[in-house]
Amino acid sequence: xxxxxxxxxxxxxxxxxxxxxxxxxxxxxxxxxxxxxxxxxxxxxxxxxxxxxxxxxxxxxxxxxxxxxxxxxxxxxxxxxxxxxxxxxxxxxxxxxxxxxxxxxxxxxxxxxxxxxxxxxxxxxxxxxxxxxxxxxxxxxxxxxxxxxxxxxxxxxxxxxxxxxxxxxxxxxxxxxxxxxxxxxxxxxxxxxxxxxxxxxxxxxxxxxxxxxxxxxxxxxxxxxxxxxxxxxxxxxxxxxxxxxxxxxxxxxxxxxxxxxxxxxxxxxxxxxxxxxxxxxxxxxxxxxxxxxxxxxxxxxxxxxxxxxxxxxxxxxxxxxxxxxxxxxxxxxxxxxxxxxxxxxxxxxxxxxxxxxxxxxxxxxxxxxxxxxxxxxxxxxxxxxxxxxxxxxxxxxxxxxxxxxxxxxxxxxxxxxxxxxxxxxxxxxxxxxxxxxxxxxxxxxxxxxxxxxxxxxxxxxxxxxxxxxxxxxxxxxxxxxxxxxxxxxxxxxxxxxxxxxxxxxxxxxxxxxxxxxxxxxxxxxxxxxxxxxxxxxxxxxxxxxxxxxxxxx
Numbered sequence: 001x002x003x004x005x006x007x008x009x010x011x012x013x014x015x016x017x018x019x020x021x022x023x024x025x026x027x028x029x030x031x032x033x034x035x036x037x038x039x040x041x042x043x044x045x046x047x048x049x050x051x052x053x054x055x056x057x058x059x060x061x062x063x064x065x066x067x068x069x070x071x072x073x074x075x076x077x078x079x080x081x082x083x084x085x086x087x088x089x090x091x092x093x094x095x096x097x098x099x100x101x102x103x104x105x106x107x108x109x110x111x112x113x114x115x116x117x118x119x120x121x122x123x124x125x126x127x128x129x130x131x132x133x134x135x136x137x138x139x140x141x142x143x144x145x146x147x148x149x150x151x152x153x154x155x156x157x158x159x160x161x162x163x164x165x166x167x168x169x170x171x172x173x174x175x176x177x178x179x180x181x182x183x184x185x186x187x188x189x190x191x192x193x194x195x196x197x198x199x200x201x202x203x204x205x206x207x208x209x210x211x212x213x214x215x216x217x218x219x220x221x222x223x224x225x226x227x228x229x230x231x232x233x234x235x236x237x238x239x240x241x242x243x244x245x246x247x248x249x250x251x252x253x254x255x256x257x258x259x260x261x262x263x264x265x266x267x268x269x270x271x272x273x274x275x276x277x278x279x280x281x282x283x284x285x286x287x288x289x290x291x292x293x294x295x296x297x298x299x300x301x302x303x304x305x306x307x308x309x310x311x312x313x314x315x316x317x318x319x320x321x322x323x324x325x326x327x328x329x330x331x332x333x334x335x336x337x338x339x340x341x342x343x344x345x346x347x348x349x350x351x352x353x354x355x356x357x358x359x360x361x362x363x364x365x366x367x368x369x370x371x372x373x374x375x376x377x378x379x380x381x382x383x384x385x386x387x388x389x390x391x392x393x394x395x396x397x398x399x400x401x402x403x404x405x406x407x408x409x410x411x412x413x414x415x416x417x418x419x420x421x422x423x424x425x426x427x428x429x430x431x432x433x434x435x436x437x438x439x440x441x442x443x444x445x446x447x448x449x450x451x452x453x454x455x456x457x458x459x460x461x462x463x464x465x466x467x468x469x470x471x472x473x474x475x476x477x478x479x480x481x482x483x484x485x486x487x488x489x490x491x492x493x494x495x496x497x498x499x500x501x502x503x504x505x506x507x508x509x510x511x512x513x514x515x516x517x518x519x520x521x522x523x524x525x526x527x528x529x530x531x532x533x534x535x536x537x538x539x540x541x542x543x544x545x546x547x548x549x550x551x552x553x
Contacts, residue, residue: 002024002026002319002320002394002395003024003026003319003392003393003394003395003396004022004024004393005022005023005024005026005031005044005392006021006022006023006044006122006123006124006127007019007020007021007022007023007033007042007043007044007085007087007122007123008020008021008022008120008121008122008124008127008128008131009040009042009087009089009096009098009120009121009122010118010119010120010121010131011089011096011118011119011121011172011173011174012116012117012118012174013116013117013118013174014174015094015173015174017040017089017091017096019033019035019040019042019087021033021042023044026220026319026395026396027046027216027220027323027396029220030043030045030046030047030050030063030084031043031044031045032062032063032064032067032086034064037091038090038091038092039068039071039088039089039090039091040087040088040089040091040096041064041067041068041086041087041088041089042086042087043063043064043067043084043085043086043087044084044085044123045082045083045084045085045101045106045123045392045396046082046083046084046216046324046396046398047063047080047081047082047084048081048082048212048213048216048398048403049079049080049081049082049212050063051215051219053066053079053080066080067086067088068088070086070088070097070099071088071090071096071097074097074099074169074180074182075182077099077169077182077183078102078167078182078183078404080101081101081212081403081404081405082101082106082396082398083101083105083106083388083392083396083397083398084100084101084106085098085099085100085101085106085107085108085123086098086099086100087108087121093173094173094174095171095172095173096171096172096173097169097170097171097172098110098121098164098169098170098172099164099168099169099170099182100123100164100166100168101166101167102166102167102183102185102404102407103166103167103380103381103385103402103404103407104165104166104167104377104381104382104385105329105381105385105386105388105389105397105402106123106388106392107123107163107164107165107389108121108122108123108163108164108170109121109122109123109124109125109128109156109161109162109163109164109299110122110128110161110162110164110170110172110177111128111129111131111132111135111158111160111161111162112132112160113131113132114132114160118131119172119177120132121170121172124299125156125161125163125299125300125301126296126299128161129158129161129552132158132160132161135158135159135160135161135552135553136158136159136160136553137157137158137159137520137549137552137553138155138156138157138158138159139159139520139522139523140153140155140361141155141156141157142157142520142523142545142548143357143359143360143361143522143523143526144361145157145302145303145541145544145545145548146354146357146523146526146527146530146541146542146545147352147353147354147355147357147359148351148352148353148354148378148379148383149302149303149306149352149353149354149383149541150301150302150303150306150353150378150382150383150386151163151301151302151382152348152363152378152382152383153165153361153363154179156299156300156301157300157301157548157552158300158552163301164179165377165381165382166377166381166382167181167182167183167184167185168180168181168182169181169182183404185373185376185404185407185408185411186408186411186412187342187369187370187372187373187376187411188342188369188370188372188373189412190342190412190413190414190415191412191413191414192414193413193414193417195417195422195423195426198413198417198423199423199426199427199430199431201409202335202406202409202410202423202427203427203431205403205405205406205409206237206241206400206406207241207244207245208403208405208406209400209401209403209405209406210238210241210242210245210400211245212400212403213238213324213326213398213399213400214242214245214247214326216323216324216398217322217323217324220323222321222322222323222324223249224249224250224251224321224322224323225242225247225249225250225251225322225323225324225326226251226253226317226322226323226324226325226326226395227239227242227250227251227252227253227275227325227326227327228252228253228254228325228326228327228328229252229253229254229266229269229270229275229277230254230256230262230265230266230328230441231256231261231262231263231264231265231266231439231440231441232328232331232332232440232441232442233328233331233332233421233424233428233440233442234327234328234329234330234331234332234399234401235327235328236269236328236435236438236440237328237331237428237432237435238326238327238328238331238399238400239252239269239270239273239275239326240269240273240432240435241400241432242326243273243274243275244432250273250275251275251276251278251322252266252270252273252275252276252277252278253277253278253279253280253313253317254266254277254278254279254280255279255280255281255282255308255309255310255312255313256279256281256282256309257281257282257283257491257494258279258281258282258283261439261441262441263279265438265439265440265441266279267279268438268439269435269438272434272435272438280309280312280313282308282309285495285499285502286312287305287307287308287309287311287312288305288495288502288505288540289505290304290311290312291304291305291543291544291547292547292550292551293311294307294311294390295544295547295548295551296551297311297389297390297393298386298387298389298390299389300548300551300552301382301386301389302382302383302386302387303353303540303541303544303545304540304544304547304548305492305540305544306383306386306387307387307390308490310387310390310391311390314390314391314394314395315394317394319394319395322395323395324395324396324397324398325391325394325395325396325397325398326398326399327397327398327399328399328400328401329384329385329388329397329399329401329402330380330384330385330399330401330402331399331400331401332421332424332442333375333376333380334401334406334407334410335401335410335418335421335423335424335427336418336419336420336421336422336423336424337372337415337418337419338350338351338371338372338375338376338379338380339371339372339375339419340415340419340420341415341419342370342372342415343370343371343372344369344370344371345365345368345369345370345371345373345374346371347362347365348361348362348363348374350371350374350375351374351375351378351379351383353383353537353541354530354535354537354538354541356529356530356533356535356538357526357529357530360522372411385402410423421442421444424442425444492536492537492540493535493536493537495536496536496539497536506536506539506540506543509543509546510531510539510542510543510546513543513546513547513549513550514527514546516546516549516550516553517546517549523545527542527545527546530542
């Protein structure tokens, strides 16, 4: 791992404090380990707008100075942009604050050692777990892993260890801890704006966000940029705008089934941009066997198979040559929406990875105003972005769609502008039309199109649904070896249906490790239901949970 980097802070009951750091030399000037007579300041990660803050900050020209200002005025935290984690402790007041970023892909974990009463904080869950053990499994977190595929609240797989969620800070001292909100994206108050005005504003903010990301590489002397490429629009537009802004030496990486539309489209976009593309075939599905390593690097916050071939690819890259990993993470929902219209929050049953089991741990209803807000703060920030913990072991991952200025603006747009990717496609057609003509896994809607194009797209959609249903029927009759297409980005069912070695591995793993559920009657009953079904994904959720129990408990 090129970026084994974290800080660990401990506070004792008498108010005394200790810390240790294990910092890599990547992006070293963005990390802080400072101790004075009055304060301790620790930070890891990067601040994409560091140069902007230095220029405009009256409180000092270093990040340490700015973090000390945040201790006095936590509202200032919201102006930081990037994947960062920070702890500031006052030796005089015997208290401190800790925080991660606004989108939760850089987080602080905290917990107590029950014997000594010592509070431990770190941006590395494993470091806190090692100090707080022995721990028991969190029934709540385990249940979320079986229903959502990730943990939707502030719990972790270890009972008594917690994760600071997006936009929250922890106040701590000898008397205990308190969680506060320093930033919250507003998805319910909408502005009055036309589509044309929204397109212009999005283009300005997106270009600004891309520049922040790619300039960070150049700041540290990395003249080669590493950027993901997929069949969707998000990584495509990150690359397109970066090229349009004049950044060269962009190397693209992708991973999917060989010969799939995912691979073909990624190749087509990279070729048009003039970027070299390196593709990792997932035909062997060997990443499915790497559960232990994946869970350890992802801290058990999500099921072990969500990153597919990404981790295997990152392990092969020479990060002496590359800076950040540039992605298009969650762009599809930032420029569009999870739902077609703003709906008041209706409960926890939305955007689950598996809906077989009834949900038995509801969240606080006052935490969310709308379903959209719920989906962003769970499915997007704690689900999709959970892979950033893995990526951070190799380099820091960034996405221009995570820029708080862009996200805040898009959240304020009326439903009729964002819904069904209306804004997204119109932005591309208006500003970057050549790249809207290349096929995408993100399909256009028919409204407002010419008749010929609308009929063509609609016919393709009907054909796809017909083929999918035919495959399931033929598989049920024993006429084919698989029930789904290998053409999906993550064809778990295809791999399971067609790979006897994988089926044997899953069955054997279940048989040999099922006993780890002993003493957890409800979890055991839930796993029996999931594993006994026909869904390969549900079976993988079960073995992923078993590996977490095996690894941590």
